[in-house]
Amino acid sequence: MDKLFELDLTGKIIKFFNCYLVKGECLVxxxxxxxxxxILDGLAIFFSEKAMPDILIDVGGNIISPGLIDVQVNGAYGYDFSNPNHDIDDACTQIAERLPQTGVTAFCPTIITSCQELYPKLLSGYRKYISKPNCSKMLGVHLEGPFISKDCAGMHPVHYIMQFGIDPVKTISEVYGPNLNNVKMITIAPELEGASTAAAYLSSQGIIVSIGHTNSDYESAESVVSSGATFVTHLFNAMPSFHHRKAHIFGLFSVSKTPLYIGLIADLVHSHPAALRLAEAISPGHVTLVTDCNTAFGLEDGLYTFGAQNIQVEAGK
Structure with missing residues (x-):
């Protein structure tokens, strides 16, 4: 298959057979x-042009689908997008070359909560990266922090978590640097003072504002959504559960005028299968699968590090 990309395929008809195609909600x-x-209609081409395939490819009973987009890739194959000691161009290149093997054709390098001084340096490096042919395309950076809840930090280093302060716009510029041109998404906690102002500013800059790593009540979350937030980072994880007296962010899905997109880690470890079905039920057609993968993804069994955390890989998990 790799050699196929080296050929001049202009005008050539390629037929993939012995495969399953995604049609609606079914595999056919x-x-x-x-x-x-x-994509051609094989029968129509045959009868209208009397054309036959120039190249036949046996897919071996596998699935052909549109390329997947992963908006939360913290790292992979030994690289950590938040690590300033890793060569950014090398990290992006190595990961982008290998992700198509998993079906991912576009991704967002994700920087978790880090030391304030690192953000301008990291973002400057990502601005210089140019996506390469036959590799996954880098869509822009996902900044997951540092404006999140200390109570729902997950694997984020708590000592680097920050507040927006009196002037959220100024704080954003001071933390990330003045140039956000290559930033695609920023995850924030709605309960932080100034979060709604931050959401309004970021969305006006064309940046997707996501709710995540949050202990927010319903009212604060609703305010941030009204100000421009449109996404939820890994629903169910790093946030309190729904309670009938404290709806938290889950109350947002009771309002039909706010069709929030949901990031969901569907590995059956972070969320139960019933929770996955619930996510689709409360926001139909708006569920976005993410891996939230880290440095250890794609590596052999062993002990690895992601930030200050140790990651143990056993039996490929």
Whole structure:
């Protein structure tokens, strides 16, 4: 398959067979014809142009689907996007080259809560990276912190978590630096003072504002959504559960005018299968699968580090 990309395929009809295609909500065994990157109707082409495939590819009973987009990749294959000691261009290149093997064709390098001085340096490095052919495309950086809740920090270093302060816009510039051109998404906790002002400013800059790592009540979350937040970072994780007297952010899904997109780690470890079904039920068509993968992803069994945490990989998990 790799050699296929080295050929001049202009005008060539490629037929993938012995495969399953995603059609609606079903997997259907069918053939896939393409030419110049456009999906063809095999029968129509045969009868209208009397054309036959130039190249036949046996998919071996596997699935062909549109490329996946992962908006939360903390690192992989030994690289950590939050580690300033890793060469950024090398990290992006190595990960982008390998992600297509997992079906991911576009991704957001994710920087978790870090020392304030590191953000401008890291973001400057990511601005210089240019996506390469036949690799996963870098869509922009996801900044997951430092404006999150200390009570719901998860693996984030608590001592680096910050408040927005009196002037959220000024604080954002001081922490991240003045240039946010390559930032695609920022995760914040709605309960922080100034969060709504921050959400309004960031969304006005074309940045996706996500709610996450939060202990927010419903009212604070609703205010941030009204100010521009449109996403929830790994729903169910690093946040309190729903309570009938304290709806927390889950109350947002009772309001139909706020179709929030949901990031969901569907590895059956972070969330129960019933929770995954619930997520689709409360926000149909708006569930976004994420890996939230880290340095140890794609490595052999062993002990690795992610930030200040040790990660043990056993039996590939």
């Amino acid at each position: 065994k069918d053939d896939l014809w393409i030419r110049n990157g456009i």
